[in-house]
Amino acid sequence: MKKFKLNLSRNALSESKLLFPIIVLMLILLFDFIFIPGFFKIENRDGNLYGSVIDIMRNGSIVSLLAIGMTLVIATGGVDLSVGAVMAISASVAGILMNPSALKNEVFFVTDPTYTFQPLWVVILVPLIVAIICGIWNGMLVAFMRIQPMVATLILMIAGRGIAQLITNGLRVQITYRPFSLIGQGWFILPVSLYIVFVMLLITWAITRRTAIGMFIESVGINDRSSFFSGISEKNIKLMAYTFCGFCAGIAGLVACSNIKTSDANNIGLYTELDAILAVVIGGTSMAGGRFSLVASVIGALVMQAVTQTMYAVGVPAFALTAIKAVVVIIVILLFSDQVRNVIRGLGTQKNEV
């Protein structure tokens, strides 16, 4: 016990961001293993794998995608509240490109799974470009206009859903086009959305850690003035982070609307910005900016999803879910704070004296 505490207080926790979220995830899974029979059962249907654990990863893929982008933004010392709204915009654009009937103000149910107004690559590319433009907008406000990140991104958080509604003329757009729905619903041994998360994680990791970008982001997040003096264009770094975050939100929007076969401007991505921020915080990145770990953030997203899934499994009613989630988040964040760690450390040393 004493040794464990020593590890906890000195290096292990502060040095490795990964260790802690993994421990939390393990604890939750351990709880599931003990209390929920068959939680770890994985079924093989026609070569595709199904099961609760896979559901956690699949349902967590949207928040994971957001958390990847959010990590970079938070590491620069900012925050992006608009990712949920950007998801809705991206979904609306994709929906309208496949089924433009809403523009003529007529609800037109397409049932043909091969019908689409524009080819698949346009349906995917255009929403992503729009999402990137949203990210650039945020980045410009924060980096060049020097508006505080929370205020700057609040603008698009509020306005974004309105824009999404305008795009779809205030209607919900049905998506029937089969190839597109594979993004969110498809299975290739594992769910397709898992591959998307994995590829995004890999690409982002490579961009940040195989180039100097990661260090620049951390440097700007820790001390933007010193970074500027060292020749790092802190404005461009911030712009890049917000742009990339917008891009990630765009992908998450596509996954979300493909999953529910509807682009619903009112509900897609609702409150996901908060989940994404929490995932990053659980992953150990400080809201003040600085050191970050992408993998830890994705594990943070899985922690959030595992909690949700577990609560469903043990029969907590859906309306009480957010309260339980909040408790878990509070515990995790408390364990991260220096104050609490000092208390733990103090307990350890006092015992030694006795």
Next chain:
Amino acid sequence: MSEANNYILTMEGIDMAFPGVQALENVDFTLKRGEIHCLMGENGAGKSTLIKVLTGVHKPDAGKMILDGKVIHTKSPLHAQSLGISTVYQEVNLCTNLTVAENIYIGREPRRLGSIDWVKMNINATNLLKRLLNVNIDVSKSLGTYTVAIQQMVAIARALDISDAKILILDEPTSSLDLQETKQLFMVMRKLKSDGVGIIFITHFISQVYEVSDRITVLRNGKLVGTFETKALSRFELISKMIGRTLADLDEMTNIKLKTSKRIQSEPVLEAKNFGRAGEIKPFDLELHAGEVVGLAGLLGSGRTETASILFGVDRPDTGSMIFNGKSVSDYSPLGSIKRGVALCPEDRKAEGIVDDLTVRENIILALQANNGWLQYLNLQDQYELADKYIKMLNIATPSADQPVKNLSGGNQQKVILARWLATNPQVLILDEPTRGIDVGTKAEIQKLVLELADEGKACLFISSELEEVLRTSHRIAVLREREKVAEFSGEIDEHKIMHTMAGSSE
């Protein structure tokens, strides 16, 4: 009065270890009532750590502290304060976005009917500053609008005003004060001393030690060297006790300077013409030659830092032009400067120099990497090689290159920043107060290094508030007064002449 009663504070056998460093080892320290006691030592000697143990920032691994006859365990600076131990830290620890009055009374604002009595607070603050420090400023303006010197004074006023201090700790309060302000501070210190307050004074200015202190305690590498009566210890003895060896660097420096002055190129590397920015520095002409150290002398607020900022492109000039290696310059930005081969060690190490959570290695490669661009990431092996090279070359005391730079002492942080710029292999090196808050040994090391760099063919602009230091290192000296370049001296430089020029008085 018995001997024991005479001491207001006794610290015995203090041990303190950080990961990889034994910061304090069996250190004893005593403080008498009504005494000014200097704590001396090089960077990393353990002065700041000892103070932090006393004020409850760190919990010592061993040892006990007796305040006024009672054993105490300080738990936090706030707790220490309530016991009567007030501190003014090395770097100003105030909120620059709050007003002066708010900074002084934060946490203990005068109240009326439960809400803060702003009027009373402002009046109290004005009176306090006037009474204690004889400073007359508008206390309702935010602290950030004042100079570092004034901010320091506010910090001192705050520390003095909190409770009735039995012990006042001044951790390098004078490093950013000018002569006049230092004198004011000493007056306040003597007054407090006569009131029976014990003052622990940390400074790097040897002359100040002899001006005010009664006793001196010297630390070296976390160990106690001894406590001495100031009168009984000569300056030379003090310095040799601090650095553990004798200083023969001075003569060596003069030799290097004479030797290098022959190698100064006639064509300037950097030539600023009518260069200026309204409100910062009036238009000036300045030439920097390869192989030459140009000193920039002037009082606090004379525009030294502003000159450095504008030359490096932190601020854009609004008049004039710059010619670099014969080519006219158009890109005025830090990155543009780095690409040209200009480097700036900024004055404010904490805010503009180090990136405290990054490692020593990352801090060293930062500017070079910015120059190379984000795509050409130095591979890890090269990074370590580079870091190790400079750790060795500049004698940076760190357990490893992977140590976060915030764990290093001030002087070593300064060396890391120097390393950052040397790694970019600059042609022009602007050093703004590179020796601020640094011990004597490292100071001499850095001064020598500057001359060596000039010898290698770099052009250096050396800025310091210590005229003696400027004189010692510079081949040529430009003097600033009230944000204007007023004169330039070269050849045999007369110290008095420069002082008169700085002050604006006739001889």
